[in-house]
Amino acid sequence: MTTKMFGQPIRRTEDPRLVTGNGRYLDDLGHDALEVAFVRSPHAHARLTDIDVTGALDVEGLVAIYTHEDLEAEDIAGMAEPLPMLIPHPTLTHGRTQCALARTEVNYVGEAIAMVVATDRYIAEDAAERISVVYELLPAVVGVEAARAAEHLVHDDVPGNVAARMVQQTGDADAAVDGAPHSLGLDLAIERSASMPMEGKGVLAKWDSDDSSLLVHTSTQTSTSVRQAIAAKLGLPVDRVEVVTPDVGGGFGVKIMHPWPEEVLVPWAAIRLGRPVKWTEDRREHFVSSAHERGQLHQVRVGYDDEGHLLGLSVRFWHDNGAYTPYGLIVPIITSTQLLGPYKPGVYRVEFASLYTNTVIVTPYRGAGRPQGCFVMERVMDAIAADLGLDRTLVRERNFIQPGEMPYEQGLVFQDGRQLTYDSGDFPASLAKLKTLVGWDDFPAFREQAQAEGRTVGIGLACYVEGTGVGPYEGGHIRVENDGTVVVSTGLTSQGQGHQTMLAQIVADELGMPMDRIRVTTGDTRRFKYAVGTFASRTAVMSGSAMALTARKVREKALRIAADALEASVDDLEIVDGQVRIKGAPASRIDMGTVAVLSNPLRYAFDEAARRATQFAPAADPTKPPVAAGDAPGLEATDFYSPTQSTFANGMHAVVVEIDRDTCDIKILRYCVVHDCGTIINPMIVEGQIHGGVAQGVGGALYERMEYAEDGQLLNASFMDFLMPYASEVPTVEIDHLQTPSPLNPLGVKGAGEAGVIPGSAAIASAIEDALGLTIRRMPISPSELFHLRLTSAESAGPVETLRKVRS
Amino acid sequence: MATETLVHVSFHVNGTLHELELPARRLLSDALRHDLKLTGTHVGCEHGVCGACTVLVDRAPVRSCLVFAVSLEGARITTVEGCCTDGGDMGPVQQAFQDCHALQCGFCTPGFITTITAYLAQNADPTAEEAREAISGNLCRCTGYQNIVAAVQRAAALRKATDRTRRDPSGEVSTGSTTGVES
Numbered sequence: 006m007t008t009k010m011f012g013q014p015i016r017r018t019e020d021p022r023l024v025t026g027n028g029r030y031l032d033d034l035g036h037d038a039l040e041v042a043f044v045r046s047p048h049a050h051a052r053l054t055d056i057d058v059t060g061a062l063d064v065e066g067l068v069a070i071y072t073h074e075d076l077e078a079e080d081i082a083g084m085a086e087p088l089p090m091l092i093p094h095p096t097l098t099h100g101r102t103q104c105a106l107a108r109t110e111v112n113y114v115g116e117a118i119a120m121v122v123a124t125d126r127y128i129a130e131d132a133a134e135r136i137s138v139v140y141e142l143l144p145a146v147v148g149v150e151a152a153r154a155a156e157h158l159v160h161d162d163v164p165g166n167v168a169a170r171m172v173q174q175t176g177d178a179d180a181a182v183d184g185a186p187h188s189l190g191l192d193l194a195i196e197r198s199a200s201m202p203m204e205g206k207g208v209l210a211k212w213d214s215d216d217s218s219l220l221v222h223t224s225t226q227t228s229t230s231v232r233q234a235i236a237a238k239l240g241l242p243v244d245r246v247e248v249v250t251p252d253v254g255g256g257f258g259v260k261i262m263h264p265w266p267e268e269v270l271v272p273w274a275a276i277r278l279g280r281p282v283k284w285t286e287d288r289r290e291h292f293v294s295s296a297h298e299r300g301q302l303h304q305v306r307v308g309y310d311d312e313g314h315l316l317g318l319s320v321r322f323w324h325d326n327g328a329y330t331p332y333g334l335i336v337p338i339i340t341s342t343q344l345l346g347p348y349k350p351g352v353y354r355v356e357f358a359s360l361y362t363n364t365v366i367v368t369p370y371r372g373a374g375r376p377q378g379c380f381v382m383e384r385v386m387d388a389i390a391a392d393l394g395l396d397r398t399l400v401r402e403r404n405f406i407q408p409g410e411m412p413y414e415q416g417l418v419f420q421d422g423r424q425l426t427y428d429s430g431d432f433p434a435s436l437a438k439l440k441t442l443v444g445w446d447d448f449p450a451f452r453e454q455a456q457a458e459g460r461t462v463g464i465g466l467a468c469y470v471e472g473t474g475v476g477p478y479e480g481g482h483i484r485v486e487n488d489g490t491v492v493v494s495t496g497l498t499s500q501g502q503g504h505q506t507m508l509a510q511i512v513a514d515e516l517g518m519p520m521d522r523i524r525v526t527t528g529d530t531r532r533f534k535y536a537v538g539t540f541a542s543r544t545a546v547m548s549g550s551a552m553a554l555t556a557r558k559v560r561e562k563a564l565r566i567a568a569d570a571l572e573a574s575v576d577d578l579e580i581v582d583g584q585v586r587i588k589g590a591p592a593s594r595i596d597m598g599t600v601a602v603l604s605n606p607l608r609y610a611f612d613e614a615a616r617r618a619t620q621f622a623p624a625a626d627p628t629k630p631p632v633a634a635g636d637a638p639g640l641e642a643t644d645f646y647s648p649t650q651s652t653f654a655n656g657m658h659a660v661v662v663e664i665d666r667d668t669c670d671i672k673i674l675r676y677c678v679v680h681d682c683g684t685i686i687n688p689m690i691v692e693g694q695i696h697g698g699v700a701q702g703v704g705g706a707l708y709e710r711m712e713y714a715e716d717g718q719l720l721n722a723s724f725m726d727f728l729m730p731y732a733s734e735v736p737t738v739e740i741d742h743l744q745t746p747s748p749l750n751p752l753g754v755k756g757a758g759e760a761g762v763i764p765g766s767a768a769i770a771s772a773i774e775d776a777l778g779l780t781i782r783r784m785p786i787s788p789s790e791l792f793h794l795r796l797t798s799a800e801s802a803g804p805v806e807t808l809r810k811v812r813s
Numbered sequence: 814m815a816t817e818t819l820v821h822v823s824f825h826v827n828g829t830l831h832e833l834e835l836p837a838r839r840l841l842s843d844a845l846r847h848d849l850k851l852t853g854t855h856v857g858c859e860h861g862v863c864g865a866c867t868v869l870v871d872r873a874p875v876r877s878c879l880v881f882a883v884s885l886e887g888a889r890i891t892t893v894e895g896c897c898t899d900g901g902d903m904g905p906v907q908q909a910f911q912d913c914h915a916l917q918c919g920f921c922t923p924g925f926i927t928t929i930t931a932y933l934a935q936n937a938d939p940t941a942e943e944a945r946e947a948i949s950g951n952l953c954r955c956t957g958y959q960n961i962v963a964a965v966q967r968a969a970a971l972r973k974a975t976d977r978t979r980r981d982p983s984g985e986v987s988t989g990s991t992t993g994v995e996s
Contacts, residue, residue: 016911023919024907024926026853026893033852065816125847127838203857203865203920203954254855254920255954288858501918501955689914696957697917724862724952732958733949761957 010510010520011752014689017506018520019499028252031207031224031285038209038281039068041271042129044119044136045294046111049145049363049717050159053109053138056119060135066128069278070136071120071270073106081240084273088264089234092333096171099163101361102331105238105266105273111140112159112328113364114717115293117266122274122282145363145717149302149323152360159328159361168330169359173341175416178306178354181317185308189388194783195377195766197300197325197711198704200370201729202500204254205286206295208267210275218245221272224253226261227538228528229496234264235272250528253500257701259296260500261540262332262368292722297711298336298370300325301377305385308351313389313400316351320344320381324359327366334359336367336374338420339472344378345415345425346470347432347655348386348404353417363717369540371701372762375471380784383467383767387774397771398436398445401468405432408745419651420541421475427653429745429755430470435657435679439466442741443659443677451661461666462674463776466659467764472651473682473756474546480535481548481555483512484641485563487614489583489598491516491523495548496536498528502758503690504544508552510686511752515556516563517580518597535645542654542756545686550750551646558642563600566640570595570603597640604640606631652747654755656680658699658764660736662772669792671707671773673736680760681743684753691757692740698761700735705762706769706785708734824888826851827895835882841875842866844882845892853893853923857952864951867924868892874931893923896930905975906930909968910961917955925951929965938969 022028058070076085087102107118119136123129144157152159152166159166182188209222219241225231225248232248235241253260267284275282286295303322309315324337341355386404390397406413408431415425440446448464455462482494493512499505505525513520526532528539537547560580567585568575571593579588586594602618610616620631632638661675678695685691708728712720721727738761746753766784773791774781779798786794819834826849835844845851845868854877857865861876868877869891896904903911906926916922925948932939932947939947944965945958953961 014914017914019919020911020916021903021907023916024893024903024910024922025897025901026851026923028919029852030855030920032856033846036847036850127836201954203863203918203952204855253918254857255918257954288860501916501920503917693914693917693956693960696959697955698957700957701954723860724858725860729952729954731949731952732945732962735958737959738957 010513011686013510013687015506015510015520015687017503018509019503019505023252030204030252030254031209031222034222034251035209035281035283038283039122039124039278040126040129041274041282041284042121042126042133043117044121044133044138045290046107046114046116046118048111048140048142049114049147050143051111051140052143053107053111053118054141055139057137058119060137061121061132064123064128064132064135066124067121067132068124069122069274070132071106071274072118073104073108076106083238083240084269088266088331090333091331092335094169094334097169097330097334099168100330100333101160101163103266103329105270114719115290115365117294120270120274122278126285147362147364147713147715147717149300149325149360152325152362153323159363163361166361167358168326168361169334170356171334171338171341172354172356173417174354176352178317178319178352181352182306182308182319185316186310187392188306188308189392191305191384191388192782193303193305193381193384195299195301195380196785197297198370198709199297199711200257200259202255202257202259205288205291206260206265206267207283207285208271209281209283210272211281212276212279214279219272219276221246221248222251223248223268224260225250225263226256226498226500226540227263228498228530229534229536230538231263231268232530235269238264238269239273239276247531249531250498253498256500256539257371258298258369258373258540261538262296288724289722292727293365293719295365296368297327297365298367299377299705300367301340303381305381307385307389309389311393313393313395313403315348315404318350318353320355322357324357325362325364325367326359327362327364329366330359331366332368335420336369339374340378342415342417342419342425343375343470343472344382346379346382347406347430347468348382349406364713371698371759373541373759375469375763376702376705376766379467379469379764380767380770383764383771384782387771397466398440402433402436407433419472421651423650426650427470428749429683429747430653430655430681431743431745432468432655435655435681435743436468438741438743439657439659439677439679442679442739443661443675445659461664461776462661463664463772463774464659464661465768465771465773465775466657467767467771468657469763470653470655471542471756471760471763473542473654474648475541475543475651476647477537478645478647479537479547479551480533480643480645481552482533482641482643483555483559484639485559485597485601487598487602489522489596489601491518493523493525493552494529494532495527495552496530496533497539497544497548500539502544502694503687504548507545507686507690508548511549511552512556515553516560518583522583542758542760545754546652546750546756547646549686549752549754551644553751554646555642555644558644559640562604562642563597563640566600566603567595601640605638646750648749650749652683652749652755654682654757654760656760656764658768660768660772662769662776664773664776664791669788669795671788671791673703675739676736677739678761679741679743681745682757682760683747683755684744685742686754694757695740695761696738698759699738699765700730701762702765703735703769704730706766707787708785710785820883822883822886824885824890826890827892833882837881837883839882840878841868841880841882841885842877845877851892851894855920855923857921862952863921864928865921865924867927867951869927869931872931872934874928891927893926896926905971906933906968909964909971913960913964913967915956915960915964921951921953925953925961929968933969933972937973939965941966
């Protein structure tokens with residue numbers, strides 16, 4: 006019997022090439038290509054009055070310089086116009102996008118103004134340095150407060166800097182808060198961070214003038230949509246454009262945004278010049294011209310009863326969307342809905358404003374608005390517990406949605422336009438597991454012991470629910486070759502999540518094929534043209550399910566053909582180790598490669614195997630058409646999975662910290678995770694995703710922030726100054742799993758990619774609060790900030806009083 | 814602007830001698846990647862902080878984005894491609910990375926593999942704490958490092974299990990003990 010692959014910690018098939026230096030990332034391709042450097046705005050807000058390129062023209066090796074004028078001069082509809090508004094939403098009343106090259110105004114430091122093409126990057130940068138741009142400086146709007154004040158405008162035609170306002174409510178929440186026995190108000194803030202993959206973006210374009218076709222490689226999370234966007238922008242038939250995603254050195258959200266200016270400019274230049282053109286983003290460019298996320302201010306009012314049950318929750322928040330809104334309102338919509346976590350909020354109202362600032366655009370970064378929402382809700386839970394003198398886990402338990410209440414309607418519309426309906430989960434069971442894993446009830450004894458040793462320790466926790474596997478759909482194609490190789494394709498991309506391995510595990514089980522016969526391709530539009538992309542923890546749910554459905558079709562066809570060949574009933578057959586055989590009579594069998602040969606009636610015997618399928622072969626029945634009506638040659642199938650709604654994963658983290666009494670250095674002693682992503686396909690990969698997510702959560706809680714000066718300069722745009730955690734900062738993660746299968750898809754899976762990052766700031770804030778008896782209302786927090794917070798807290802009366810009580 | 818002056822330099826990479834004519838400003842990372850097409854060495858930050866571009870120069874880890882290629886006359890350089898076995902299979906550190914799921918996107922991985930290769934030559938049997946310290950100069954955005962720490966120890970075990978007489982990645986034969994390689 007074939008060993009079952011699903012659920013096993015199978016080592017990754019990607020790894021042998023990646024560890025030996027044989028991966029192929031964007032900049033590993035196109036050694037013969039011309040290279041691009043950009044002139045980018047050094048100012049956050051300015052009008053362009055002149056661009057003088059003459060100083061650059063005598064640089065040896067310069068090939069071309071393009072500015073917006075060149076985009077206008079070209080007879081291509083759309084190139085000179087702003088880039089697409091990718092995710093329009095009715096409430097996005099003042100959406101704005103940038104032009105590929107700035108037309109008359111720049112709105113953030115880093116916005117591209119001129120594109121230089123040269124024989125290599127060194128020379129392109131030499132020339133770029135010699136281009137002179139004259140700016141008329143305008144006042145910069147930096148930070149949510151300045152955007153709200155609207156003393157200055159980012160876009161002249163956007164009053165109040167407001168791109169969108171949106172309200173969702175399940176009733177009169179403010180009345181519920183006002184009428185509650187207890188209530189609290191909290192102001193909560195999260196600062197900007199960024200995905201910051203180790204590989205930046207990059208684009209390589211080759212124009213084949215003989216074939217009038219364009220081949221683009223780009224480091225993206227969505228090759229199919231980049232393909233559509235390039236075709237639309239360059240006025241090419243989609244049929245003439247293919248987009249390939251090579252190995253991608255991490256995405257974490259930033260590469261789902263598209264088309265980046267460079268993704269249309271590089272192909273445009275390649276067509277104009279008739280030569281391959283490549284742009285590889287450098288680290289500084291990535292800081293100032295990709296995307297950031299997380300910056301939000303929140304005001305919360307919550308009402309609750311004597312036992313801590315929520316009666317009303319009213320949330321207002323302000324989302325800093327940066328200079329443009331190409332990715333719409335996805336992040337604040339997710340915050341406003343996923344904030345609720347595993348809880349019943351009583352009556353809920355949420356209102357947000359999405360505000361323009363003269364900073365880098367904001368698009369989803371792993372977690373995508375959920376870390377902020379989780380921080381808000383979990384701070385509320387801790388504040389209620391502190392107010393009522395209750396254990397923090399007890400307040401949470403009392404507000405949990407119970408397993409018997411699934412599916413549970415929150416009464417809101419989620420980011421995909423569908424109702425926010427939780428499909429599954431057992432929150433009390435998850436919390437019980439977490440308390441056991443971290444030893445919640447034993448912590449007081451540990452604290453006492455630590456105190457006796459002169460140490461200050463604290464414990465915190467945070468819970469989240471994550472809508473994963475959003476639609477609209479994904480698909481799969483599977484073909485069995487004559488040699489028994491199984492060629493598998495899906496349209497979405499991979500950027501390190503082990504999709505090749507995970508999808509092969511699914512196909513191996515469904516088809517009865519050994520793993521080493523399966524070849525998986527992702528993100529290549531030459532192979533599969535219909536897909537959405539890799540984001541929102543959706544690959545296992547969407548492509549995984551599609552691949553299972555596709556494999557079942559292939560299996561059905563294989564059994565039908567084999568039944569003819571073996572003169573047996575389909576019901577009597579099984580596929581084991583790549584052989585279709587008669588159950589109970591394993592000697593009567595036929596190799597899947599041979600089944601593939603028989604699936605394709607032939608005239609020509611191009612090899613030995615093909616002889617079995619030619620028209621004079623014994624198997625051919627002269628009374629029937631070689632290909633039956635409704636059938637098709639080849640042992641292959643395509644299928645799609647398109648669910649009615651997202652599936653909701655969940656988890657709970659607990660963290661133990663120690664605070665240095667002198668320096669306020671924050672050390673994580675333990676980090677525990679209970680995670681429920683439904684049925685697990687590969688536990689090794691899932692745990693790896695959790696480890697990495699936790700590391701980013703720790704970074705977001707303690708280290709990472711974008712330090713913008715008031716004039717809009719990003720002061721820490723390097724790895725020396727933007728502090729991402731090294732091994733010395735990341736704790737060992739202890740994991741326990743709960744598997745409540747999703748009823749929504751054929752595999753019972755839920756997404757796992759983003760989860761680890763979501764509760765980081767909330768859980769760590771909770772633990773620091775517990776250690777020091779003060780209140781934390783903004784993250785990240787550095788030792789010096791904590792030091793000062795401790796000083797100011799000591800000046801006020803005490804920990805409970807520092808909660809701003811609205812009414813009691 | 815005149816054509817750039819080219820400077821002659823010769824060095825060994827993974828045991829092969831290369832004679833190159835390069836502009837003086839060409840970084841070692843670019844020379845390896847674009848002149849020699851050894852693209853296993855990756856560039857993550859261009860200022861020596863992330864460690865993705867780490868190669869071994871005369872067995873010592875060096876950030877190849879901070880070194881001019883023409884300054885390495887006569888050097889013996891090892892890249893991640895040179896950390897394979899003589900037969901081209903995964904070497905012990907590489908195998909350990911697969912075994913322990915110590916990589917996800919794989920972009921930072923070459924810098925870890927070269928760093929760990931050099932480290933194990935000096936400390937063949939590290940504790941978990943020492944292993945963590947050994948990799949704490951390299952950035953990884955995917956893994957949270959936990960499995961990389963495990964891979965260091967796994968690599969140490971695989972390394973000890975290999976033949977007593979073996980060829981080290983810089984192409985020179987070392988015998989017996991795996992310690993004592995000078996840096």
